[in-house]
Amino acid sequence: MKRILLALAIAGASLATLSSCTKEYITNSLPGVSYVYPVKSSQWVRINGTNTYEYRQNIADLDDRYFQDGHVSVAISYDNNKTTYEIIPATIADYDYSANYSIGVVRIFAEDIGTGNTVNPPEDMYIKVVLTDTEVGN
Secondary structure, three states: OHHHHHHHHHHHHHHHHHHOOOOOOOOOOOOOEEEEEEEOHHHOEEOOOOOEEEEEEEOOOOOHHHHHHOEEEEEEEOOOOOOOOEEEOEEEOOEEEEEEEEOOEEEEEEEEOOOOOOOOOOOOEEEEEEEEOOOOOO
16 A cells, blocks of 8 residues: 555656646747838839849848848739739740849849830839748758
8 A cells, every 4th residue: 555655646746747847939930021012114224235124122121031041032913903913933914024132122123025126114013022931951
């Protein structure tokens, strides 16, 4: 009987000790954020000697952490109600769209691939830039 009581006392003490442990979660990730900007046709700047226009959008949150280890995606919408976004790179109407980024800025390029002799900037649109944090894999 003494052995049973001793075993119960040890089991009870162990249970009380182990159940008081709490797990700690350390989260070092940044939240994903998205930005939508209206872009007027007049805001595009033609690159000299080419059929390509460039639009630059400064984004203060695009810091070294997002640049080194995160992901940046860009989409455009010609729809005034923003019901459809096209993820770029893409060919839309008479333009080949692409984008690149560095710390603090996203650059969008629109190359006019139309068959006419006149090179015009893209129409008014909305751009969506999404910054997503990821964990370092290497």
